[in-house]
Amino acid sequence: MMTNLIAAKLVCGLIVVVSLSSFAGSAETLTHLQIAAAAGALPAAAAPPDATAPALDLAVYHHVSQVTWVVSDVDRVSAYWQQLGIKDIHPNGVVRFPGLTYRGKPDPASVKQITANIGQLQINWLQPVHGGKFWRDQLRKHGDGIRVLSYDVPSPEKFDEQIKYFASKGVDVVVQDSWQGSTGQGRMAYLDTAAQGGGTMLGLIDDPDKRSRPGATIGSGNEYPLVEFKHFAWVVNDVKKVDAYYTSLGFKPLSSIDHNISLDRNYRGQPGNYEMWLGWNRTGDFPFEWVQQITGSDVYVEYGKKHGEGFHHLGVIVTDMDEAIKMITDRGALPSQAAAWKTKNGKGRAVYMDTEPYGGVTLELIYDPH
Numbered sequence: 250m251m252t253n254l255i256a257a258k259l260v261c262g263l264i265v266v267v268s269l270s271s272f273a274g275s276a277e278t279l280t281h282l283q284i285a286a287a288a289g290a291l292p293a294a295a296a297p298p299d300a301t302a303p304a305l306d307l308a309v310y311h312h313v314s315q316v317t318w319v320v321s322d323v324d325r326v327s328a329y330w331q332q333l334g335i336k337d338i339h340p341n342g343v344v345r346f347p348g349l350t351y352r353g354k355p356d357p358a359s360v361k362q363i364t365a366n367i368g369q370l371q372i373n374w375l376q377p378v379h380g381g382k383f384w385r386d387q388l389r390k391h392g393d394g395i396r397v398l399s400y401d402v403p404s405p406e407k408f409d410e411q412i413k414y415f416a417s418k419g420v421d422v423v424v425q426d427s428w429q430g431s432t433g434q435g436r437m438a439y440l441d442t443a444a445q446g447g448g449t450m451l452g453l454i455d456d457p458d459k460r461s462r463p464g465a466t467i468g469s470g471n472e473y474p475l476v477e478f479k480h481f482a483w484v485v486n487d488v489k490k491v492d493a494y495y496t497s498l499g500f501k502p503l504s505s506i507d508h509n510i511s512l513d514r515n516y517r518g519q520p521g522n523y524e525m526w527l528g529w530n531r532t533g534d535f536p537f538e539w540v541q542q543i544t545g546s547d548v549y550v551e552y553g554k555k556h557g558e559g560f561h562h563l564g565v566i567v568t569d570m571d572e573a574i575k576m577i578t579d580r581g582a583l584p585s586q587a588a589a590w591k592t593k594n595g596k597g598r599a600v601y602m603d604t605e606p607y608g609g610v611t612l613e614l615i616y617d618p619h
Contacts, residue, residue, distance in 0.1 A: 303414035305499035306407065309400050312534050313481070315371045315454060317397035317439075319384050320608050323376035326393065327363040329607035333580050334472035337366045343378060349426045351382045356424075360384065366468030368477030374608075383424045383439065391448070393609035395560040397439050398481075399452030401459065408436060408455035415440050418498050423450065433457035445494040447485045447539060448559030474573050480564025480615060482538035484549045484556075488528040491539055503528040503539070511588030512596075516547050521586065523547035548586045548601055548611065555609075562601065562611040570598045570616040577602045582612065594618040 320326045331338050341362040349356045358380030365372040377384045387396045402408045412422060424439040436455040443450045459465060468476075485491050492503045506528045514521030523545030530537040540561065542549040552561050567573035574584060585603040589596055595618030602612045 303410045303417060305414050306411065307500070307532070309402055309407065309411060309453075310451075310500070310533070312400070313370060313398050314401045315373060315399040315452070316395045317399065317452065318372055318374045318393075318395045318608060318610070319387050320374055320376055320393045321388055323361050323363050323374045326608040327365070327374050329581065329604070330365070330475075333577060333582060333604070333612070334475035335365050335367060335372075335468075336470045336472060337468040339364045346381070346426055348428070349381065349424065351424055352421070356380055356382050358384070367471055367475065369467055370478055391556045391559060391609075394556055395449065395610055396443075397450045397452040398560075399437065399454050401454050401456065403460070405434075405436075405455055405457075408438075408453055411453055412438060415498070420498065430456065430458040432461050442494075442498075445490070447483045447491045448557060449483065474565045474567045474576070474614065475612075477565070478563045479535045479566050480538065480562075480613065481535070481560070482540060482562045482564065482613070483559060484540050484542070484552045484561045485558050486541065486553075488526050488539045488541040492528055501530075501532050504531045505529050508543075511590060511599075513587065513589040513598075515584075515587040516545075517585055521545060521547060521588075523549075525549065548605075552605070552611075560610065562613045564599075564613040564615050567614050567616050570600065570614060573614045573616075574600055574602075577612070577614065585611070592618055 318326075327338055327340075341364060343359050344362045346358045346360070349358050359378045360381060361376040361378055363374045365374070375381075375384055377388065384396075387394070402411065416422075421441045422438045423441045425437070427434055427436045429435075435457060438453050440451045440453070483491075488503075488506055492506065496502045506526055509525045509527045514523060516523065524543040525547075526541040526543060528539035528541075530539070540549055542553070549561065552559075578584070582602040582604050584600050585605075586601040587599065589598045591597070597618055598614075598616045600614045602614060604610065604612045
């Protein structure tokens with residue numbers, strides 16, 4: 250009995266020694282693997298995905314629901330665009346923003362505000378009265394113009410998620426506001442994308458009242474051709490850098506960057522020789538265009554000298570270009586620049602109407618044979 254017990258203990262001891270030796274060998278091997286991976290000799294193991302990390306929701310950025318258009322004289326600008334054909338216009342008087350913040354600090358403000366609805370887009374024309382550092386700074390640095398493109402979010406949770414996502418990419422909230430609506434608290438935020446993103450900020454809107462009234466902002470009563478904007482465009486210094494910036498934030502790269510030499514170029518009544526790089530984003534419900542001027546005098550050079558990088562024009566589709574030109578000319582805007590292109594379906598034309606003196610934004614008429 251004693252002999253058997255001693256033998257059993259010896260066997261157990263040997264098992265423990267062998268196990269410890271194997272563990273030590275495994276630990277040593279693991280250390281070498283880790284060193285090799287760190288040195289690049291072996292691929293390092295991929296970190297497990299963080300299920301809690303916020304993600305960019307591209308569906309949010311499919312449709313621009315609102316533009317913030319900052320001007321020095323809101324009555325003059327809105328009256329002019331009403332003359333051009335935007336009739337669904339609503340003066341809001343002086344609107345106060347007691348809870349407004351600028352870069353995290355209180356910035357209570359009041360503005361003279363007029364809203365307009367064109368298709369499914371809401372225009373907010375704002376003339377700062379008191380406070381509102383962002384709006385005032387934009388006027389001082391860049392003059393009148395569209396400064397924020399805002400997108401509706403489907404829920405408060407999605408609003409918070411997108412704010413956290415951009416923060417993880419180093420994009421801060423510049424302006425934030427909240428208000429108490431009839432069905433819950435509303436919020437808005439402007440994101441700090443202007444410096445690298447072509448001069449315009451992205452905005453987010455969490456408005457439970459609007460969600461409870463789908464279709465409430467669809468414009469009606471506007472006169473052709475200003476019934477719906479189908480094209481947004483910017484003037485930028487370097488379209489490739491703008492593309493790289495938005496791509497770094499998780500947006501899809503521009504679908505193309507084309508060297509454009511249009512047909513039938515005309516600049517303020519004279520033959521034009523301008524050329525541009527045109528960057529196209531076609532992921533939303535209508536095209537975005539990023540224009541980098543290459544050579545020649547044109548309206549892009551004019552805009553850059555006056556405003557810097559930024560939102561240049563709003564485009565509308567027309568069925569008869571000559572008729573549309575006459576119509577808008579009769580309402581108070583002359584052509585400033587024109588160009589054409591050929592497709593298998595015919596000849597397309599684009600004509601800019603000189604609306605820039607009334608709000609810093611040009612109206613583009615587009616005839617596309619497609």
